[in-house]
Amino acid sequence: GAGVSQSPRYKVAKRGQDVALRCDPISGHVSLFWYQQALGQGPEFLTYFQNEAQLDKSGLPSDRFFAERPEGSVSTLKIQRTQQEDSAVYLCASSYWTGSYNEQFFGPGTRLTVL
Amino acid sequence: KQEVTQIPAALSVPEGENLVLNCSFTDSAIYNLQWFRQDPGKGLTSLLLIQSSQREQTSGRLNASLDKSSGRSTLYIAASQPGDSATYLCAGLVSGAGSYQLTFGKGTKLSVIP
Numbered sequence: 001g002a003g004v005s006q007s008p009r010y011k012v013a014k015r016g017q018d019v020a021l022r023c024d025p026i027s028g029h030v031s032l033f034w035y036q037q038a039l040g041q042g043p044e045f046l047t048y049f050q051n052e053a054q055l056d057k058s059g060l061p062s063d064r065f066f067a068e069r070p071e072g073s074v075s076t077l078k079i080q081r082t083q084q085e086d087s088a089v090y091l092c093a094s095s096y097w098t099g100s101y102n103e104q105f106f107g108p109g110t111r112l113t114v115l
Numbered sequence: 116k117q118e119v120t121q122i123p124a125a126l127s128v129p130e131g132e133n134l135v136l137n138c139s140f141t142d143s144a145i146y147n148l149q150w151f152r153q154d155p156g157k158g159l160t161s162l163l164l165i166q167s168s169q170r171e172q173t174s175g176r177l178n179a180s181l182d183k184s185s186g187r188s189t190l191y192i193a194a195s196q197p198g199d200s201a202t203y204l205c206a207g208l209v210s211g212a213g214s215y216q217l218t219f220g221k222g223t224k225l226s227v228i229p
Binding site for chain 2: 004006031033035040041042043044045048050055056058059091093098099101103104105106107108109111
């Protein structure tokens with residue numbers, strides 16, 4: 001089935017390295033979300049795109065985190081100068097439209113480990 | 116700020132038992148409440164979504180209820196099976212700075228013993 005896909009599934013980075021995480025949403029979905037899930041915790045909102053526009057980045061923990069969706073489909077979450085506290089699973093979700101009646105569908109996540 | 120709490124954090128039951136997972140939220144201004152399942156190393160699978168105007172939703176052996184006034188939701192699993200073993204997360208959809216965001220609880224880890 002054509003669900004949300006993410007790559008890589010696992011990423012190990014040395015502290016200080018830059019990483020890029022990719023999300024392919026369900027085709028035709030307007031809305032795209034990034035969440036961060038630390039070990040033993042629930043996911044926490046990072047940022048939201050409506051098509052190519054980043055409408056909400058209130059959850060990004062620092063200016064080392066940057067996300068883009070230049071053509072309104074694939075999105076990349078970039079983390080610069082990674083720190084150990086960035087170790088987490090990064091989940092991407094998409095929904096067909098905007099608004100509160102639209103269900104979010106999640107990808108399998110990228111597990112980032114910073115050594 | 117919306118806070119979501121799930122109790123218990125872990126639950127172990129023998130196969131065949133019926134069980135209830137609890138979820139509470141502090142802000143009744145949620146648009147919907149969603150229950151997810153998460154298997155180890157996997158993403159989230161949506162189980163049930165209850166809109167704020169609804170009281171409950173059912174899918175197979177699963178039934179979820181929502182009481183906005185008391186800030187509570189429950190997920191009822193009938194005739195539990197070992198394949199139901201997973202972490203169950205509830206999340207409320209709230210209005211954020213420029214979007215509708217899901218606010219999650221920490222989850223309940225369910226083990227169904229054969």
